Amino acid sequence: MELDEKQQAFLQDHHAAAMITTAHDGEAKAVRVGIALVDGRIWSSGTTDRVRTRRLRRDPRSTLFVFDPGPRFLTIEAKVTILDGEDAPRNNLDLFRVMQSRPAGPLNWYGEELDEDAFLARMVSEGRLVYEFSPVKVYGTA
DSSP states (O other), X not given: OXXXXXXXHHXXXXXXXXXXXXXXXXOEEEEEEEXXXXXXXEEEXXXXXXXXXXXXXXXXXXXXXXXXXXXXXXXXXXXXEEEOSTTHHHHHHHHHXXXXXXXXXXXXXXXXXXXXXXHHHHHHHTTEEEEEEEEEEEEEOO
């Protein structure tokens, strides 16, 4: 399913979301995440050892609830692909460049300014990967 222009515009301006996955017993689990549109794809960052990564490897369904301080929101029911190959550090670099509106130069990482090489090394050391959301159903007031 493709996002329409209004939905894409909302996602370009809003990077805060709740990500909902399903536990092994069927219970919904929510966590706050940052998201961004990278080359038209919805991405979020995670790590290999996160519980949500294990849940998504078992069941790739997830719902994103993207919000702003006002009444507008966008709900995205999606299938998630985990991008954890050798491109994962570079994918994270691309994702955080969009989220931080920094097409070049250093990136902020937990209050520290990192040049590109240091940022990539940090992504490797943390076991960072990218969750790619393929929308199945999208609705809201965006």
